[in-house]
Amino acid sequence: MSPYLITNVSVVGAAPTDLLIRDGVVAQTGAGLTAPDATVVDGTGLVALPGLVDLHTHLREPGREDAETVESGSRAAALGGYTAVCAMANTSPVADTAGVVEQVWRLGRESGLVDVQPIGAVTVGLAGERLAELGAMADSAARVRIFSDDGHCVADPKLMRRALEYVKAFDGIIAQHAEEPRLTEGAQMHEGEVSTRLGLTGWPAVAEEAIIARDVLLAEHVGSRLHVCHVSTAGSVEVLRQAKARGVRVTAEVTPHHLLLTDTRAETYDPVYKVNPPLRTAADVAALRAALVDGVIDIIATDHAPHAVEDKECEWAYARPGMLGLETALSIALDVLGPRWDLIAERMSRVPALIAGLTEHGHDPAPGTPANLTLVDPSVRRVVEPAELASRSRNTPYAHMTLPGRIVATFLRGEPTVLDGKAVK
Ligand SMILES: NC(=O)N[C@@H](CC(=O)O)C(=O)O
Numbered sequence: 001m002s003p004y005l006i007t008n009v010s011v012v013g014a015a016p017t018d019l020l021i022r023d024g025v026v027a028q029t030g031a032g033l034t035a036p037d038a039t040v041v042d043g044t045g046l047v048a049l050p051g052l053v054d055l056h057t058h059l060r061e062p063g064r065e066d067a068e069t070v071e072s073g074s075r076a077a078a079l080g081g082y083t084a085v086c087a088m089a090n091t092s093p094v095a096d097t098a099g100v101v102e103q104v105w106r107l108g109r110e111s112g113l114v115d116v117q118p119i120g121a122v123t124v125g126l127a128g129e130r131l132a133e134l135g136a137m138a139d140s141a142a143r144v145r146i147f148s149d150d151g152h153c154v155a156d157p158k159l160m161r162r163a164l165e166y167v168k169a170f171d172g173i174i175a176q177h178a179e180e181p182r183l184t185e186g187a188q189m190h191e192g193e194v195s196t197r198l199g200l201t202g203w204p205a206v207a208e209e210a211i212i213a214r215d216v217l218l219a220e221h222v223g224s225r226l227h228v229c230h231v232s233t234a235g236s237v238e239v240l241r242q243a244k245a246r247g248v249r250v251t252a253e254v255t256p257h258h259l260l261l262t263d264t265r266a267e268t269y270d271p272v273y274k275v276n277p278p279l280r281t282a283a284d285v286a287a288l289r290a291a292l293v294d295g296v297i298d299i300i301a302t303d304h305a306p307h308a309v310e311d312k313e314c315e316w317a318y319a320r321p322g323m324l325g326l327e328t329a330l331s332i333a334l335d336v337l338g339p340r341w342d343l344i345a346e347r348m349s350r351v352p353a354l355i356a357g358l359t360e361h362g363h364d365p366a367p368g369t370p371a372n373l374t375l376v377d378p379s380v381r382r383v384v385e386p387a388e389l390a391s392r393s394r395n396t397p398y399a400h401m402t403l404p405g406r407i408v409a410t411f412l413r414g415e416p417t418v419l420d421g422k423a424v425k
Pocket residue numbers: 058090150151152177274275276277303305306320321322323
């Protein structure tokens with residue numbers, strides 16, 4: 001394993017320093033370091049962040065390898081500055097057994113581009129009828145700690161209660177896709193003025209808020225950990241604010257697209273903007289941004305949802321919901337938050353690593369920490385070209401947009417996965 005000397009780099013926005021990476025860890029920091037055997041990376045003008053951690057990634061393998069594989073999604077993640085991703089369970093077959101989560105975990109290890117931590121399904125086949133083998137997944141080589149039926153809501157309150165009770169034994173988490181299904185039957189986009197004008201069936205904010213309200217009460221009753229996926233409304237923020245003030249063990253994520261885009265995008269009828277939960281209003285976007293800053297929303301998670309061309313480039317009503325996210329998330333965060341590096345490190349690396357229990361990740365580069373880090377050039381503005389993305393899919397809502405920031409290098413346990421902005425393998 002060859003050592004790397006990153007010179008004159010700003011660690012999370014602090015004054016420039018040198019970083020020596022050796023044997024998988026940050027061996028030394030300080031000005032004027034020398035290491036004749038090391039490969040030098042000029043860090044002038046760059047910011048070093050702890051490697052980003054995504055709590056919500058769809059890698060599509062097994063089952064839809066035409067849309068993404070563990071390998072292609074891992075490469076997209078590394079290029080986006082990530083060193084760890086949590087892979088959602090809505091694969092085919094569903095990741096509801098020890099066998100499937102171990103398969104995904106093993107594929108992640110073989111790719112070696114990011115740490116892939118599988119999420120297990122809460123219910124068998126995501127059908128919402130009976131609990132999956134949560135204990136066997138927890139005890140498997142994949143050591144699953146987060147369970148989610150994402151794509152579907154665990155709508156039955158008794159099952160949700162049982163799931164929360166079950167995972168409490170090993171301090172696990174239920175990550176809920178908050179959507180009361182009876183309120184979103186046939187829904188195509190956010191229910192509001194735009195859906196009325198376009199004549200598309202609406203997905204009301206209350207369908208999300210009602211489930212979050214119910215689930216924080218259940219989590220409080222059981223004393224267990226709840227995580228709320230892709231929070232999208234101002235009302236959800238207020239429910240979470242109250243729950244956190246009462247001490248409920250709840251964490252929440254927001255996606256880059258819900259921080260930037262609004263439901264007016266549906267006016268184009270371009271299904272690239274169809275996503276679940278749907279893009280909301282400008283007032284929701286403002287509330288989500290404020291909650292991300294004040295901590296009511298704990299993290300940014302991508303909900304990277306690759307889809308094959310035939311599933312996306314069709315009539316709006318038939319298109320699958322979901323957008324790519326891994327290769328653009330940091331740029332969107334920079335656009336939305338500005339160069340608030342400490343906040344970005346907190347919301348995109350330290351806190352998601354803590355929630356997921358990924359103890360090797362989420363550390364600011366300092367002597368003795370695992371060398372999982374990413375180097376960002378904040379001075380570059382890049383144009384997003386779908387054809388250049390590493391993902392197997394092309395459904396980015398940011399096509400041809402100019403966004404701030406470029407990932408220059410990513411290191412996983414001291415080995416570069418990205419150098420000069422290009423994947424190393
Ligand atoms: N977020 C999305 O729009 N899509 C997700 C699942 C889902 O939440 O519907 C997917 O797996 O494609």
